[in-house]
Amino acid sequence: xxxxxxxxxxxxxxxxxxxxxxxxxxxxxxxxxxxxxxxxxxxxxxxxxxxxxxxxxxxxxxxxxxxxxxxxxxxxxxxxxxxxxxxxxxxxxxxxxxxxxxxxxxxxxxxxxxxxxxxxxxxxxxxxxxxxxxxxxxxxxxxxxxxxxxxxxxxxxxxxxxxxxxxxxxxxxxxxxxxxxxxxxxxxxxxxxxxxxxxxxxxxxxxxxxxxxxxxxxxxxxxxxxxxxxxxxxxxxxxxxxxxxxxxxxxxxxxxxxxxxxxxxxxxxxxxxxxxxxxxxxxxxxxxxxxxxxxxxxxxxxxxxxxxxxxxxxxxxxxxxxxxxxxxxxxxxxxxxxxxxxxxxxxxxxxxxxxxxxxxxxxxxxxxxxxxxxxxxxxxxxxxxxxxxxxxxxxxxxxxxxxxxxxxxxxxxxxxxxxxxxxxxxxxxxxxxxxxxxxxxxxxxxxxxxxxxxxxxxxxxxxxxxxxxxxxxxxxxxxxxxxxxxxxxxxxxxxxxxxxxxxxxxxxxxxxxxxxxxxxxxxxxxxxxxxxxxxxxxxxxxxxxxxxxxxxxxxxxxxxxxxxxxxx
Numbered sequence: 001x002x003x004x005x006x007x008x009x010x011x012x013x014x015x016x017x018x019x020x021x022x023x024x025x026x027x028x029x030x031x032x033x034x035x036x037x038x039x040x041x042x043x044x045x046x047x048x049x050x051x052x053x054x055x056x057x058x059x060x061x062x063x064x065x066x067x068x069x070x071x072x073x074x075x076x077x078x079x080x081x082x083x084x085x086x087x088x089x090x091x092x093x094x095x096x097x098x099x100x101x102x103x104x105x106x107x108x109x110x111x112x113x114x115x116x117x118x119x120x121x122x123x124x125x126x127x128x129x130x131x132x133x134x135x136x137x138x139x140x141x142x143x144x145x146x147x148x149x150x151x152x153x154x155x156x157x158x159x160x161x162x163x164x165x166x167x168x169x170x171x172x173x174x175x176x177x178x179x180x181x182x183x184x185x186x187x188x189x190x191x192x193x194x195x196x197x198x199x200x201x202x203x204x205x206x207x208x209x210x211x212x213x214x215x216x217x218x219x220x221x222x223x224x225x226x227x228x229x230x231x232x233x234x235x236x237x238x239x240x241x242x243x244x245x246x247x248x249x250x251x252x253x254x255x256x257x258x259x260x261x262x263x264x265x266x267x268x269x270x271x272x273x274x275x276x277x278x279x280x281x282x283x284x285x286x287x288x289x290x291x292x293x294x295x296x297x298x299x300x301x302x303x304x305x306x307x308x309x310x311x312x313x314x315x316x317x318x319x320x321x322x323x324x325x326x327x328x329x330x331x332x333x334x335x336x337x338x339x340x341x342x343x344x345x346x347x348x349x350x351x352x353x354x355x356x357x358x359x360x361x362x363x364x365x366x367x368x369x370x371x372x373x374x375x376x377x378x379x380x381x382x383x384x385x386x387x388x389x390x391x392x393x394x395x396x397x398x399x400x401x402x403x404x405x406x407x408x409x410x411x412x413x414x415x416x417x418x419x420x421x422x423x424x425x426x427x428x429x430x431x432x433x434x435x436x437x438x439x440x441x442x443x444x445x446x447x448x449x450x451x452x453x454x455x456x457x458x459x460x461x462x463x464x465x466x467x468x469x470x471x472x473x474x475x476x477x478x479x480x481x482x483x484x485x486x487x488x489x490x491x492x493x494x495x496x497x498x499x500x501x502x503x504x505x506x507x508x509x510x511x512x513x514x515x516x517x518x519x520x521x522x523x524x525x526x527x528x529x530x531x532x533x534x535x536x537x538x539x540x541x542x543x544x545x546x547x548x549x550x551x552x553x554x555x556x557x558x559x560x561x562x563x564x565x566x567x568x
Contacts, residue, residue, distance in 0.1 A: 431458025
């Protein structure tokens with residue numbers, strides 16, 4: 001369909017260029033460079049006329065005898081240029097829009113890689129393959145809506161659906177509002193993060209006072225290591241943002257504030273505060289006529305900070321909250337398992353351990369929910385998750401975390417070495433599966449980064465599933481939960497066989513029943529979410545026309561669905 005695709009930076013420096021025929025490369029490069037003057041002219045004329053500055057698609061820039069050149073500009077002034085053959089008269093404007101949306105999507109995936117340096121040219125082989133898939137219609141074929149006609153032959157037109165397809169492009173643009181729901185989500189993120197840290201610190205104090213050095217060491221390890229890890233990543237992202245000229249210069253006092261938060265090892269907290277600040281600025285700019293042009297800038301920066309904070313919370317979730325929940329619950333179970341140990345029970349420590357486990361489980365569930373919500377808000381090509389969907393997703397992740405943590409803790413309370421072996425095998429198996437079959441992601445520029453990402457996600461899969469790329473996930477979830485079901489069942493069997501129900505029958509039967517119930521509830525909430533609350537639920541994949549009384553004007557010839565495949 002397309003013969004050339006080019007990505008141009010804000011300063012008009014080439015970032016990526018590819019064409020199907022290498023013999024036409026020099027000629028097509030000249031046409032791309034010639035189109036930049038037209039792009040600047042359209043942007044300047046749009047600003048002067050007061051038209052919608054949020055419109056990304058520029059349409060056809062100019063036409064030649066052999067080629068047509070189309071343009072698209074992101075909110076960060078990155079320019080996309082697509083050249084098509086003029087002899088292809090069947091191509092439609094909505095198809096060009098779809099190509100640009102997909103190109104923008106995979107570009108966003110690529111630059112979200114923490115190791116990507118802004119300004120560098122794109123050299124990823126995976127990125128190049130995905131772009132060429134778009135150019136040759138292989139990716140577009142995946143999103144085609146199937147249209148089934150009745151047996152009677154009929155003709156149809158697309159004009160009556162074109163307005164609907166074009167209006168869908170601005171669904172997210174019209175909803176760029178910092179509202180109460182967004183504030184509540186950020187507030188919950190701050191509260192769960194602070195509560196998780198405070199309870200862990202109080203528990204450290206009690207372990208220190210009572211001379212429980214081993215418990216103190218384990219708890220402290222999973223407090224400091226995740227904090228240092230998040231601080232390193234957050235600092236690197238600040239440095240990368242500082243090198244990006246499109247974001248402007250940061251004042252000295254802002255750097256001082258950042259350094260203070262980084263030294264205190266609470267980098268996600270500053271990200272959430274910046275999210276609220278940019279959100280309030282966006283809301284104020286929207287209500288002020290003189291600042292209206294800044295509304296989108298502040299809104300985008302708010303989304304960037306929210307996404308960065310959500311990603312840091314994922315690190316906190318898997319490196320701090322999950323190990324803390326398993327460790328403290330294991331210690332609690334071992335303490336109350338027999339009458340002799342219950343006689344020496346320290347009530348204050350036991351209550352604090354219980355609250356720490358509860359806070360960690362809530363933190364895990366909200367971290368996963370917040371991450372998926374933030375990714376959808378940050379992506380222009382994805383629908384947003386509404387209030388009910390967010391609540392159902394939170395319940396799903398909470399029950400899944402409860403089931404998984406309880407199963408591992410029951411096994412660790414009896415055979416801690418076995419639990420470590422099971423987790424290590426699970427990690428290795430998932431990392432190998434990702435490395436061999438799920439490595440086609442534009443977030444990685446080379447095979448080494450893909451292997452590192454596979455190892456990191458494999459560790460995360462010990463607790464929960466996160467899709468490494470866009471696409472249908474129902475069968476992947478089926479396989480993942482089947483593996484977790486077998487592992488959880490094995491842990492319960494070991495618990496029931498190795499422990500004695502007469503020592504503490506409430507713990508013996510209650511723990512096993514709670515684990516099974518939590519797993520079943522997690523599956524139920526997941527099914528409810530994907531059936532009724534998923535943002536793509538309302539989009540029809542198949543349009544069937546069998547009523548012969550429908551006029552030809554109402555029968556579409558064909559239609560392309562939006563590239564809104566979700567991993568959440």
